[in-house]
Amino acid sequence: MSTTAPELLRVHELHAKAVEGDNDILRGFSLTVREGEVHAIMGPNGSGKSTLANTLLASPAYEVTSGTVVYKGDDISDVSTTERAKRGIFLGFQYPQEISGVSVLQFLRQALSARKGIDLSILELRLAAMDWMKRLGMDSKFVDRHLNQGFSGGEKKRNEIMQMAMLEPDLAILDETDSGLDIDALRIVAKGIREVRAARPQLSIVLITHYQRLLDEVKPDFVHVLVDGRIVATGGMELAERLEKSGYDSFRSERV
Amino acid sequence: MPALASIVLPTAEEELWRYSRIDALELAAYSLGSLTTTVSGDESVVSRESRLALTDVSSEPGDAFETLHEEEVGRQSTGGARDGGAVRVATSRGQVVATPIVIMHAARESGVLSFPSLEVDAAENSEVTVVERFTSSVGCRSLLVPMVKIRAAQSARVTYVAINELSRDTWLIGYQRASGERDSSISSSTIALGGDYSRVRAGVRLVGQGASAKQIALYFADGQQMHDFRTLQDHAAPRTRSDLLFKGAVRDTAKSVYTGLIKIRDNAEKSEAFQTNRNLTLSSGAWAESVPNLEIETNDVKCSHASTVGPIDDEQRFYLESRGIRPEVAERLVVFGFFADVIDRLPAAAQPDVLRRKVGEKLTAAATAGTGATTGARS
């Protein structure tokens, strides 16, 4: 990956806390992502990975206490969730919400019209969604089911990838999309991610994961280790391998 | 009828009237009058008279308004039928009435107390659908005390739909009393979008083995509206089945109340009763109360009740907004989603598509402007 590709996201010394809580969860988090790069973020439970993902989408549950987030050259601190999404930031949720009475198709229609400003006909939309569902090994009847309701954990995660594929973001943050997937489902999801990248080489991905197996499939450009709300080590796949073997203990004292 | 001023009204101290606006009502401010009522559909089953008594369809003691209603209907029928008097829909054995009978009530004048009366008397193995629609003109500060009595004889199928499209100034204190005999089925639905204070007391009584009843309501109050429902599922025979689904939303400073009782009497073994009431509070100033109750006098029955009151989940909002969906569109999606199962279960006669549009209009209106609600029942 060429380091001269334009910068897409620059997070600088970010501190953030839960609105309900007192202490910062992110404590000086910094990261720069260029177009087309894949960054893996690994870290122990509770280290702040989901807090980071949610904060990047301006979740009302979190509050930035200091630091900046620059996206496509703009400081987006005061930009709403809706607007961030329209500008091309996508979050694949660790725990996707179930919304009763709203079909996957209805939801996709609203999301696509917001993101791309085009109103696809229900038929066009159905065909496009069914195409991706097929590629992701999902039954096409999912398009008419209520959003994530009664979906298994794996089905919810695939549904997130399908949305990513259809919404064509510029920056995709995938929060543990691999957790809870069996090995076959994981391969399908990884293949989905690769296909989306092949179609859109400039797509940048922040891949939050606990496991090396997804990284073996997706091949990140960088691997970062997040401990206590900040990055304590950055490297390549060898970092993931070291984590897989000996866990996070050796990183806890390592402060860069 | 005694002078309205001398009638002793219930108070909000009484359990049945708890949370209600009854204390704001001054009957003396009204004078007795009638509505404009029109009936369409198969005329051969419609007459303007009353033959059913409250005790034919209900085991509950009538309250003050039911008693007034009965007296007034009795007085009118001895004086001969007239416009605004009772409407009776009666089928003959085995008759299937193909299209719905539609009754439209329109209130125009302020200060009028009226007692619109409807009865649906379905003979053995007959089938009929009746839609009753209440409307009033803007600024019409009147009080409607309607009552529908439904009797479904053996194996009869009755579908009833009440639609409250009253203006924001009109009060309604209504009663729905239904009784089902052996193997009959009753479907009773209420759609309440209108009114100032609108209350419905809806009871079904299953007196014949195998009888079943389905009760559905969709309500949505905004501005200073209040919707108030008191339901009863009274099982008085074996193998009876009742299923109730009431869903409502409140917004601005609107209020809603639901209290419901499932009563399974000692002879009602192998019965099934379900009761679900869910409420969405769309503004911090809006208020909803939900009180489910069970009274079971026999074993070997299947019962469940569920009740919730709460705002749209923040995480659901965030999920939708994270896909670029604007907050007001996200709210619309969730509200429509919330109502989807009720709307799906409404009979065709309730015109689900029209209803969806009206709910949408109400969401839009509430989102764009303050509402023209007025206070109180005093006129």
Ligand SMILES: Nc1ncnc2c1ncn2[C@@H]1O[C@H](COP(=O)(O)OP(=O)(O)OP(=O)(O)O)[C@@H](O)[C@H]1O
């Ligand atoms: N909304 C919240 N309110 C209060 N505390 C929170 C909230 N969200 C996160 N936290 C706390 O912040 C810390 C970081 O949580 P976060 O979900 O970001 O961790 P994570 O790295 O994603 O963990 P996991 O690997 O379990 O998904 C935890 O201690 C968590 O309990």
Ligand SMILES: [Mg+2]
């Ligand atoms: Mg997490």
